[in-house]
Amino acid sequence: MSMEKWxxxxxxxRWPIYALLGILLLTIVQGVSDVDRLTKVSTSREMLRWAxxxxxxxxxxxxxxxxxxxxxxxxxxxxxxxxxxxxxxxxYGPWIGxxxxxxxxxxxxxxxxxxxxxFNVDHIISGVAIxxxxxxxxxxxxxxxxxSPTTSPATSTPDVYDLPILGGGTVAGWESPDLLLEVTNLxxxxxxxxxxxxxxxxxxxxxxxLLAILLVPFTSWLIWRTRFGLRLRISGENxxxxxxxxxxxxxxxxxxxxxxxxxxxxxxxxISTELSGLFQGGNSAGRGFIGLAALIxxxxxxxxxxxxxxxxxxxxxxxxxxxxxxxxxxxxxxxxVVLGAVAIWAATKNxxxxxxxxxxxxxxxxxxxxxxxxxxxxxxxILPYVLVLLVLVFxxxxxxxxxxxxxxxxKGGR
Amino acid sequence: MTxxxxxxxxxxxxxGVIANDxxxxxxxxxEIHAICGENGAGKSTLMKILYGMQxxxxxxxxVNGEEVNFSTPNDAIDRGIGMVHQHFMLADQLTVLENIxxxxxxxxxxxxxxxxxxxxxxxxxxxxxxxxxxxxxxxSLEVGERQRVEIIKVLYRGAEILILDEPTAVLVPQEVExxxxxxxxLKAAGSTIIFIDHKLDEVLEISDSIxxxxxxxxxxxxxxxGVTAHDLAELMVGxxxxxxxxxxxxxxxxxxxxxREVTVADEDGRNVVENxxxxxHKGEILGIAGVEGNGQSELIDAIIGTADIRQGAMSLLxxxxxxxxxxxxxxxxIAYVPEDRHVEGLMLDAPLWENAALGHQTQSPYGSRWxxxxxxxxxxxxxxxxxxxxxTPNIDVSAHALSGGNQQKLIIGRExxxxxxxxxxxxxxxxxxxGAQAAVWEQIxxxxxxxxATLLISADLDELIGLSDTIVVMLRxxxxxxxxxxxxxxxxxxxxxxxxxxxxxDEAA
Numbered sequence: 001m002s003m004e005k006w007x008x009x010x011x012x013x014r015w016p017i018y019a020l021l022g023i024l025l026l027t028i029v030q031g032v033s034d035v036d037r038l039t040k041v042s043t044s045r046e047m048l049r050w051a052x053x054x055x056x057x058x059x060x061x062x063x064x065x066x067x068x069x070x071x072x073x074x075x076x077x078x079x080x081x082x083x084x085x086x087x088x089x090x091x092y093g094p095w096i097g098x099x100x101x102x103x104x105x106x107x108x109x110x111x112x113x114x115x116x117x118x119f120n121v122d123h124i125i126s127g128v129a130i131x132x133x134x135x136x137x138x139x140x141x142x143x144x145x146x147x148s149p150t151t152s153p154a155t156s157t158p159d160v161y162d163l164p165i166l167g168g169g170t171v172a173g174w175e176s177p178d179l180l181l182e183v184t185n186l187x188x189x190x191x192x193x194x195x196x197x198x199x200x201x202x203x204x205x206x207x208x209x210l211l212a213i214l215l216v217p218f219t220s221w222l223i224w225r226t227r228f229g230l231r232l233r234i235s236g237e238n239x240x241x242x243x244x245x246x247x248x249x250x251x252x253x254x255x256x257x258x259x260x261x262x263x264x265x266x267x268x269x270x271i272s273t274e275l276s277g278l279f280q281g282g283n284s285a286g287r288g289f290i291g292l293a294a295l296i297x298x299x300x301x302x303x304x305x306x307x308x309x310x311x312x313x314x315x316x317x318x319x320x321x322x323x324x325x326x327x328x329x330x331x332x333x334x335x336x337v338v339l340g341a342v343a344i345w346a347a348t349k350n351x352x353x354x355x356x357x358x359x360x361x362x363x364x365x366x367x368x369x370x371x372x373x374x375x376x377x378x379x380x381x382i383l384p385y386v387l388v389l390l391v392l393v394f395x396x397x398x399x400x401x402x403x404x405x406x407x408x409x410x411k412g413g414r
Numbered sequence: 415m416t417x418x419x420x421x422x423x424x425x426x427x428x429x430g431v432i433a434n435d436x437x438x439x440x441x442x443x444x445e446i447h448a449i450c451g452e453n454g455a456g457k458s459t460l461m462k463i464l465y466g467m468q469x470x471x472x473x474x475x476x477v478n479g480e481e482v483n484f485s486t487p488n489d490a491i492d493r494g495i496g497m498v499h500q501h502f503m504l505a506d507q508l509t510v511l512e513n514i515x516x517x518x519x520x521x522x523x524x525x526x527x528x529x530x531x532x533x534x535x536x537x538x539x540x541x542x543x544x545x546x547x548x549x550x551x552x553x554s555l556e557v558g559e560r561q562r563v564e565i566i567k568v569l570y571r572g573a574e575i576l577i578l579d580e581p582t583a584v585l586v587p588q589e590v591e592x593x594x595x596x597x598x599x600l601k602a603a604g605s606t607i608i609f610i611d612h613k614l615d616e617v618l619e620i621s622d623s624i625x626x627x628x629x630x631x632x633x634x635x636x637x638x639x640g641v642t643a644h645d646l647a648e649l650m651v652g653x654x655x656x657x658x659x660x661x662x663x664x665x666x667x668x669x670x671x672x673x674r675e676v677t678v679a680d681e682d683g684r685n686v687v688e689n690x691x692x693x694x695h696k697g698e699i700l701g702i703a704g705v706e707g708n709g710q711s712e713l714i715d716a717i718i719g720t721a722d723i724r725q726g727a728m729s730l731l732x733x734x735x736x737x738x739x740x741x742x743x744x745x746x747x748i749a750y751v752p753e754d755r756h757v758e759g760l761m762l763d764a765p766l767w768e769n770a771a772l773g774h775q776t777q778s779p780y781g782s783r784w785x786x787x788x789x790x791x792x793x794x795x796x797x798x799x800x801x802x803x804x805x806t807p808n809i810d811v812s813a814h815a816l817s818g819g820n821q822q823k824l825i826i827g828r829e830x831x832x833x834x835x836x837x838x839x840x841x842x843x844x845x846x847x848x849g850a851q852a853a854v855w856e857q858i859x860x861x862x863x864x865x866x867a868t869l870l871i872s873a874d875l876d877e878l879i880g881l882s883d884t885i886v887v888m889l890r891x892x893x894x895x896x897x898x899x900x901x902x903x904x905x906x907x908x909x910x911x912x913x914x915x916x917x918x919x920d921e922a923a
Binding site for chain 1: 486487488491499503504505506507508512513515516517518519521524525526528683
């Protein structure tokens, strides 16, 4: 099948096929390297739990950057969401807590919008300022409210549930079958691996996780089918052109950046109420920054951001229960195969430098895999960034950032 | 019959300048009305007032006989006035349809009704005889097509009065003809068109009436009958008409630039300049004609050193420059007037004297290898200001405060006062007024008489024919014709440029 034909297939069919190929690769690697954690249900469950805040931050970045405002302050907004989410859930219960978390992040977004849109502060500088401000403010507030600068009391969170039929969830008192568990237990090669990974995505499901997944089609619809979306995009592509058609660019930039903060805030609230069960400084673990990486990886598209977040979440999630470093070690073999494929792909495009670089990296990963039994813990921490760098190096020509991203905008100016 | 537009006594002041001084304009329904004048004559300001982008300080505006008062473009749009800007207001990564409906989206609860929009667009396009594929990305369109999108965008909103701001500035002759055909169709369909231009033959070809502005005042308004380009130019300039004629030949036998079998590849490895040979002698102006995008820019890049050559060799006065750095080449005497002065020619936010030093910062009097000589640079800038008639209050204002013509004169002055042996001039008079144009031509002619070799690239074919000693035509990266300016017309050139006419390749080489 030619490349053009393949690219004409809708993304929602293409990506699951990529995913299946990926799982097939994991299964094979698992076969040769004698680890079983790569396709376990707990791995995919941890992947999703890690991926949700990354995705929400990345999706937030999408709203901001589609409106033309670089948002490196996502990390800070996520931290604000963490604190306010914790505070809200302690005082008003889990649901209100999530809402207040969104509000906390949105305040960070508003601050960024005032600085960048109204006062034309450089976007990076304002974002960095917010990243410095947020941990300081939350530390101060924690001390004032809870008497401890670093931790809060335990938070509360909505219950998790299992999806019916696929994951054995209960519907109106009827306990549905747990299909994926049964398939997993059959221990069929590959098929049971797929079922195991899928089961992690449908059991112990948190409301925010479900919402995050539903936000992908919703955001696509909002961005490409609605008036709001079109006007948001023109604000990031060519604001003067929008202004000439009587569009209030300032409004859409504000809207984009505030929504951005709200989504990052929801991601933060998810961390403090669900993941860690309390507010603790430093628990954001850079997920706002990784969200930004997911945004670039995902080419400023909602589905792409989700794929990026899941990929990064997988690396972190795998590492979490991988105390001896053997599973992450097995990933090196995956890297070898993927980089080898990139080398071949680049060779067919006559891109010599890319081919050589990918081949060297593939060989390097393979040699490392051969020469060691485990990898140190820092490796999985830097892997997401390494991935983004590799994507930028090899696929930069295919990436399309909004054209007026980061440029100051003044009404009536050029 | 009431006029479509009537402007009475419009006055607009900016700090220190009167842009429009008691301007009157009457545009009848269903006519094509040209407004001409030099840059800075107040045409754009007048149109911005009419389109609601700026308020007038004094005066009245009547649209279809009714007094109006616009505070935003939306008010003008509501009255059926639409404007096609000189710089396209399009988003490259949006589709044609998205660009057109922007700001006037048909929606149902905020959801865009794309089907309905597409149907309305198809109807508008059919009514006015314009064709366009609504689902193309703007970035995939040619300049002429983009302009058509702009026109349709205005018609989509129901505009009956169209303002076209220098629509031909970006088009090649064949595209201009297509535009004029479209304009005639629009007129036949009942539209009124106000058309700003300073290419006089175009004005005479397409317009029904002409209004001439000079220094913010209306100097004439007349029907297009028995008017000649010469009359119009004198009205615009208010003095003798400049022409780009070079007098007698000053070509010498000394070769200044020798380009031998040069090939340049783009990022994808395709040859965009292929096996080019030419020589420019001292005192000679070699003109390159060609539709934009046929390798001219890449050829310039290769000569000034911002692009590598894949094959071939270049020498300047006998010195091989093929692998020299840009800096070395500049120091050796290559002067460069770039195509887009805002991108490559100036630092818009920097003062004039810094701009004058740009490119010569390592040479006396601007500086030495490591340091800038402020006094020397300032003295030299004052000299340029005087000699090249750069109109500015002082040399400390930033470059963006100058009009296009004065910016260009500064660049020409900077390049020519450095005593170059080769001048590369890309579109040296693009977007500047008749007065500045004449000054630029005069400077190039003087330098030629003093033995300067010049490579001239221009989309203004009259300029090319008038100034050049030799003209070559570039098509798809190759030189396809070599012509004597005495016996070639713009129409002939156009045919070579598009490949409609060909010349034996031996002659071209």
